[in-house]
Structure formats: structure tokens, C-alpha cells
Amino acid sequence: xxxxxxxxxxxxxxxxxxxxxxxxxxxxxxxxxxxxxxxxxxxxxxxxxxxxxxxxxxxxxxxxxxxxxxxxxxxxxxxxxxxxxxxxxxxxxxxxxxxxxxxxxxxxxxxxxxxxxxxxxxxxxxxxxxxxxxxxxxxxxxxxxxxxxxxxxxxxxxxxxxxxxxxxxxxxxxxxxxxxxxxxxxxxxxxxxxxxxxxx
Numbered sequence: 001x002x003x004x005x006x007x008x009x010x011x012x013x014x015x016x017x018x019x020x021x022x023x024x025x026x027x028x029x030x031x032x033x034x035x036x037x038x039x040x041x042x043x044x045x046x047x048x049x050x051x052x053x054x055x056x057x058x059x060x061x062x063x064x065x066x067x068x069x070x071x072x073x074x075x076x077x078x079x080x081x082x083x084x085x086x087x088x089x090x091x092x093x094x095x096x097x098x099x100x101x102x103x104x105x106x107x108x109x110x111x112x113x114x115x116x117x118x119x120x121x122x123x124x125x126x127x128x129x130x131x132x133x134x135x136x137x138x139x140x141x142x143x144x145x146x147x148x149x150x151x152x153x154x155x156x157x158x159x160x161x162x163x164x165x166x167x168x169x170x171x172x173x174x175x176x177x178x179x180x181x182x183x184x185x186x187x188x189x190x191x192x193x194x195x196x197x198x199x200x
Contacts, residue, residue, distance in 0.1 A: 056089040134185040
């Protein structure tokens, strides 16, 4: 009933007043996100490895001068522009390291365009790590990166490439370039190594 009242108020007063109700909408969205995740993620993993980060929630606004902008929740509360959409942020951890950050989009009526299948596909590589179904976990991948000349690794991710689950690690070089290595999560072999040059 409370959620329905919030939506009705938004419809009556318009999204320009959404700053007054954004906390209610985020609470509603968090509930829906958690319900969706319960069907996808083992309850013990969900409880210990998924951390909702309200302070990192991103709000999309329409600025007549600059067009579409994405700002923090704190910035939105000081903004004069109405919200269009927002993203809930979840930190997904593995062995006390941030494995990835999941951003789930939500509309102002507390619905998300992501289906259960969409969410499941996005989470699949990370759940393989959390379910201990990869021989090379994040900690071991970082060790392999260090052993292969990566200093101060600033980026890591795991995803499917040609049906293989591959770790991608990056460390900064001079001139804003990065050294990148890709590691097979099944056997720990470095399958490629290259220098990434920024395009901007």
C-alpha cells in the first residue's frame, strides 16, 4: 500500500517532485532487486557476498543545458532537475576483494527492464567464482598477474570469451597506457598479453 501511494503521488505531482520521494522508491527497488536475486543466487552467497551500496546509487536526470546526465544520489538531492531513471549499486565480494559491481537499472515506478534471465546471464561468470567452480579464483588470478609483470593492478574482470571463462587484468603504464593479460580460469595459463592504448 505504501509503495502504491508513493507511485500515485509521483503521478499526481510529476517527476519534478521526485526528490521528495526518491528514498521511498529506492527502498522499493531494493526490495524488488533482493527478491529477484534470491531466485538466482544461493542464499548464503547472497547474504555474505552481495552488499547494497546506497551511497553509490546513480540517478539519471535531464539537464536542459547539458542533456542527459548521470549523477550521484547526493548530487541528485541537491539538483533542481527531475529524475528519469536510476541504478542500484551492489558490491559483489570474493575473499574480501571486490569481485565486481552490479548496477541494476530501475524506473521511477519501481520496475526494472532487466528480466530474471538478463540478471542471471550477467551474474553467471561471477557466480562461477563464488561457487568455487573455477580453479583460478580472484586472489590467484591477481597473483598470476603480479608474476607476469602487472604492478598495481587497477582493473579485473571475468567473462566468457569463445566459451572459455577468462580473467582480464590491467595495470597502468606510462602515457596512460595499460598492460593487459588474459588468464584461463580453468588452468591459470596466460593466453594473451598486450599493451592497451587509450583512444581518446
